[in-house]
Amino acid sequence: MSELMIWVTILLAGVVTFYLRYSFIGYAHRMQTPEWFRRALRYVPAAVLSALVCKALVYYGGTLQLTLSNERLLAAVIAAGVAWRTKNVLWTTVTGMLALWALQALGL
Template sequence: MSYGLLILGMALLTFIPRYIPFALAGRISIPLWLSKALHFVPTAVLTCIIVKSTLVQDGEIFIAFQNHYLIAAIAAFITSLVSRNLLLTVLVGLVCFGVLKWI
Protein backbone atom coordinates (compact mmCIF):
# COMPACT_ATOMS: atom_id res chain seq x y z
CA MET A 1 0.00 0.00 0.00
CA SER A 2 1.39 3.41 -0.89
CA TYR A 3 1.79 6.14 1.65
CA GLY A 4 -0.22 8.53 -0.49
CA LEU A 5 -3.32 6.33 -0.31
CA LEU A 6 -2.83 5.86 3.40
CA ILE A 7 -2.62 9.62 3.99
CA LEU A 8 -5.64 10.23 1.73
CA GLY A 9 -7.66 7.62 3.64
CA MET A 10 -6.73 9.12 6.99
CA ALA A 11 -7.63 12.60 5.71
CA LEU A 12 -11.06 11.39 4.59
CA LEU A 13 -11.67 9.61 7.89
CA THR A 14 -10.83 12.83 9.70
CA PHE A 15 -12.76 15.18 7.40
CA ILE A 16 -16.03 13.29 6.91
CA PRO A 17 -17.16 13.09 10.59
CA ARG A 18 -16.42 16.79 10.99
CA TYR A 19 -18.15 17.81 7.78
CA ILE A 20 -21.41 15.88 8.24
CA PRO A 21 -22.77 18.05 11.12
CA PHE A 22 -22.11 21.22 9.12
CA ALA A 23 -23.75 19.76 6.01
CA LEU A 24 -26.85 18.75 7.96
CA ALA A 25 -27.04 21.90 10.09
CA GLY A 26 -29.21 23.78 7.62
CA ARG A 27 -31.69 20.92 7.16
CA ILE A 28 -32.25 19.92 10.78
CA SER A 29 -33.77 22.24 13.36
CA ILE A 30 -32.67 21.81 16.95
CA PRO A 31 -35.33 22.20 19.65
CA LEU A 32 -35.02 25.32 21.77
CA TRP A 33 -34.43 23.36 25.00
CA LEU A 34 -31.51 21.49 23.39
CA SER A 35 -30.06 24.70 22.01
CA LYS A 36 -30.18 26.26 25.48
CA ALA A 37 -28.57 23.18 27.01
CA LEU A 38 -25.79 23.11 24.40
CA HIS A 39 -25.03 26.74 25.19
CA PHE A 40 -23.43 25.67 28.50
CA VAL A 41 -21.26 22.86 27.09
CA PRO A 42 -18.10 24.92 26.30
CA THR A 43 -18.11 26.52 29.76
CA ALA A 44 -18.59 23.17 31.48
CA VAL A 45 -15.85 21.47 29.46
CA LEU A 46 -13.37 24.29 30.04
CA THR A 47 -14.17 24.28 33.76
CA CYS A 48 -13.54 20.54 33.97
CA ILE A 49 -10.20 20.87 32.19
CA ILE A 50 -9.04 23.75 34.40
CA VAL A 51 -10.15 22.16 37.68
CA LYS A 52 -8.58 18.80 36.84
CA SER A 53 -5.28 20.31 35.72
CA THR A 54 -5.18 22.59 38.76
CA LEU A 55 -6.19 20.22 41.55
CA VAL A 56 -5.20 16.72 40.41
CA GLN A 57 -1.52 15.76 40.51
CA ASP A 58 -0.24 12.20 40.28
CA GLY A 59 -3.81 10.91 40.21
CA GLU A 60 -4.77 12.44 43.57
CA ILE A 61 -6.41 15.69 44.61
CA PHE A 62 -3.69 18.00 45.92
CA ILE A 63 -4.94 21.09 47.78
CA ALA A 64 -2.01 22.68 49.61
CA PHE A 65 0.27 25.72 49.53
CA GLN A 66 2.83 23.56 47.71
CA ASN A 67 0.45 23.26 44.73
CA HIS A 68 1.87 25.94 42.44
CA TYR A 69 -0.91 25.45 39.90
CA LEU A 70 -3.56 26.19 42.52
CA ILE A 71 -1.83 29.30 43.88
CA ALA A 72 -1.31 30.70 40.36
CA ALA A 73 -4.93 29.92 39.45
CA ILE A 74 -6.18 31.73 42.56
CA ALA A 75 -3.99 34.74 41.73
CA ALA A 76 -5.27 34.77 38.15
CA PHE A 77 -8.87 34.42 39.33
CA ILE A 78 -8.56 37.37 41.72
CA THR A 79 -6.88 39.42 38.99
CA SER A 80 -9.72 38.65 36.59
CA LEU A 81 -12.32 39.69 39.15
CA VAL A 82 -10.57 42.96 39.92
CA SER A 83 -9.33 44.04 36.48
CA ARG A 84 -11.61 42.31 33.93
CA ASN A 85 -8.54 42.31 31.66
CA LEU A 86 -7.76 38.98 29.97
CA LEU A 87 -4.15 39.83 29.07
CA LEU A 88 -3.36 40.98 32.61
CA THR A 89 -5.03 37.87 34.03
CA VAL A 90 -2.94 35.55 31.85
CA LEU A 91 0.26 37.45 32.63
CA VAL A 92 -0.37 37.41 36.39
CA GLY A 93 -1.08 33.67 36.29
CA LEU A 94 2.03 32.90 34.24
CA VAL A 95 4.33 35.14 36.29
CA CYS A 96 2.96 33.80 39.56
CA PHE A 97 3.40 30.21 38.40
CA GLY A 98 6.90 30.90 37.09
CA VAL A 99 8.01 32.57 40.32
CA LEU A 100 6.57 29.76 42.44
CA LYS A 101 8.31 27.11 40.32
CA TRP A 102 11.58 29.03 40.41
CA ILE A 103 11.59 29.48 44.21
Protein backbone atom coordinates in the same frame (compact mmCIF):
# COMPACT_ATOMS: atom_id res chain seq x y z
CA MET B 1 -0.44 7.93 21.79
CA SER B 2 1.48 6.64 18.77
CA GLU B 3 2.41 8.91 15.87
CA LEU B 4 -0.26 7.36 13.68
CA MET B 5 -2.95 7.77 16.36
CA ILE B 6 -2.03 11.44 16.80
CA TRP B 7 -2.63 12.04 13.08
CA VAL B 8 -5.89 10.08 13.09
CA THR B 9 -7.06 12.03 16.16
CA ILE B 10 -6.26 15.38 14.51
CA LEU B 11 -8.10 14.37 11.35
CA LEU B 12 -11.21 13.04 13.14
CA ALA B 13 -11.41 16.05 15.46
CA GLY B 14 -11.16 18.26 12.37
CA VAL B 15 -13.96 16.47 10.52
CA VAL B 16 -16.28 16.70 13.54
CA THR B 17 -15.44 20.40 14.01
CA PHE B 18 -16.12 21.16 10.35
CA TYR B 19 -19.52 19.48 10.42
CA LEU B 20 -20.52 21.31 13.62
CA ARG B 21 -19.84 24.57 11.75
CA TYR B 22 -21.34 23.45 8.46
CA SER B 23 -24.44 21.79 9.97
CA PHE B 24 -27.13 24.45 9.66
CA ILE B 25 -25.35 26.47 6.96
CA GLY B 26 -25.18 23.43 4.71
CA TYR B 27 -28.28 21.47 5.70
CA ALA B 28 -30.65 24.09 7.12
CA HIS B 29 -33.62 22.60 5.31
CA ARG B 30 -33.06 19.20 6.92
CA MET B 31 -31.99 20.24 10.43
CA GLN B 32 -34.48 20.10 13.28
CA THR B 33 -33.29 20.55 16.87
CA PRO B 34 -35.48 20.23 19.94
CA GLU B 35 -35.95 23.23 22.23
CA TRP B 36 -34.11 21.63 25.21
CA PHE B 37 -31.04 21.10 23.05
CA ARG B 38 -30.84 24.76 22.09
CA ARG B 39 -31.21 25.72 25.76
CA ALA B 40 -28.42 23.30 26.69
CA LEU B 41 -26.03 24.87 24.15
CA ARG B 42 -26.12 28.12 26.13
CA TYR B 43 -24.31 26.46 29.05
CA VAL B 44 -21.67 24.65 27.03
CA PRO B 45 -18.86 27.27 27.18
CA ALA B 46 -19.10 27.94 30.94
CA ALA B 47 -19.37 24.26 31.92
CA VAL B 48 -16.71 22.87 29.58
CA LEU B 49 -14.08 25.57 30.03
CA SER B 50 -14.44 25.54 33.82
CA ALA B 51 -14.11 21.75 33.86
CA LEU B 52 -10.94 21.96 31.75
CA VAL B 53 -9.38 24.53 34.11
CA CYS B 54 -10.27 22.78 37.36
CA LYS B 55 -9.16 19.37 36.17
CA ALA B 56 -5.78 20.67 35.03
CA LEU B 57 -5.22 22.32 38.42
CA VAL B 58 -5.57 19.17 40.51
CA TYR B 59 -4.40 16.55 38.06
CA TYR B 60 -1.10 16.88 36.22
CA GLY B 61 2.05 14.88 35.67
CA GLY B 62 -0.13 11.77 35.80
CA THR B 63 -1.23 12.07 39.46
CA LEU B 64 -3.79 13.79 41.64
CA GLN B 65 -2.21 16.82 43.39
CA LEU B 66 -4.68 17.83 46.06
CA THR B 67 -2.30 19.42 48.57
CA LEU B 68 -1.65 22.94 49.77
CA SER B 69 1.90 22.68 48.47
CA ASN B 70 0.41 22.57 44.97
CA GLU B 71 2.00 25.74 43.55
CA ARG B 72 -0.27 25.63 40.51
CA LEU B 73 -3.35 25.92 42.71
CA LEU B 74 -1.96 29.04 44.40
CA ALA B 75 -0.88 30.59 41.10
CA ALA B 76 -4.31 29.82 39.68
CA VAL B 77 -6.05 31.66 42.52
CA ILE B 78 -3.99 34.77 41.71
CA ALA B 79 -4.69 34.39 37.98
CA ALA B 80 -8.40 33.90 38.67
CA GLY B 81 -8.49 37.34 40.25
CA VAL B 82 -7.05 38.85 37.07
CA ALA B 83 -9.39 36.77 34.88
CA TRP B 84 -12.38 37.94 36.87
CA ARG B 85 -11.41 41.63 36.67
CA THR B 86 -10.11 41.82 33.09
CA LYS B 87 -11.60 38.78 31.24
CA ASN B 88 -8.41 39.08 29.18
CA VAL B 89 -6.66 35.89 28.05
CA LEU B 90 -3.21 37.43 27.72
CA TRP B 91 -3.10 39.20 31.10
CA THR B 92 -4.48 36.16 32.90
CA THR B 93 -1.93 33.82 31.33
CA VAL B 94 1.02 36.15 31.92
CA THR B 95 0.06 36.77 35.56
CA GLY B 96 -0.49 33.07 36.26
CA MET B 97 2.83 32.03 34.71
CA LEU B 98 4.76 34.73 36.59
CA ALA B 99 3.03 33.70 39.84
CA LEU B 100 3.91 30.04 39.25
CA TRP B 101 7.56 30.81 38.53
CA ALA B 102 7.77 33.07 41.60
CA LEU B 103 6.24 30.38 43.84
CA GLN B 104 8.54 27.72 42.41
CA ALA B 105 11.57 29.96 42.96
CA LEU B 106 10.51 30.55 46.57
CA GLY B 107 10.11 26.80 46.99
CA LEU B 108 7.05 27.04 49.22
